[in-house]
Amino acid sequence: MIPAPFGYARASSASHAAGLLAGHGDDAKLLAGGQSLLPMMTLRLSRPAMLIDVGMAGLSGIAAGDGELVIGAATTHAEIASSSLVRAQAPAAGVCRRPHR
């Protein structure tokens, strides 16, 4: 196990995450996908005491509204790149290359 020990909480909603964040303050970091944070923790360049996982907090998804496109904060690049809604309504956002998720 390479990262230093930390506490872990899985947020079930945005308000749950906000409550957890308020409770833990600067000791906590939000974990979305982890593609940036976890390598930093693996190298021990970052050692948060607490991770609040927002990956299952219902924050991902792409929806078209009235003249707008709503992309959830936890939506992955891959989901955006492969979204027909994005391609149709905001092609510039969809040109990011197919990344690993």
Next chain:
Amino acid sequence: MQLIVTVNGRQRADEVEPRLLLVHYLREVCGLRAANAGCDTTSCGACTVLLDGASVKSCAMLAVQAQGRSVTTAEGLAPSGELHPVQQAFRAEHALQCGFCTPCMVLAAVSLLAERPDPTEQQVREGLEGNLCRCTGYHNIVTAVLAAARAATPAGHTAGPASPGGAPESR
């Protein structure tokens, strides 16, 4: 904390520390050694597995992030013992040298072909760009992925698994 996850079609329940990376869970707890821990920093892709069918780098993911989801390693591609079509194509096209990157290349290719069944050579190269072959054996890898795609599409070859010699000239 308790982790419940489906690995290669079988549900498991294990007690794990939150800091356990998915690649180490698969290798050390599940005993599945196909995913390699190459660089630990998401650069090389040797740890690629499928998460709900899509490729992810398991060194940049905690095991607990896979809670309730389905993970497939290279061991899970051929449950009956018969090689997966992408594995067959890798063998037929000699798409490996030392083999370190092979499980991840195969899984990345499976994910790519699920998303884009009939890719161009350029799309294959871009689709595999997060996976490094330290032998630099990319040419045959790309050839194999294109062969697997042709074998799987209705317009492709129908005569048996491997279709050697079917690779397009690319350089």
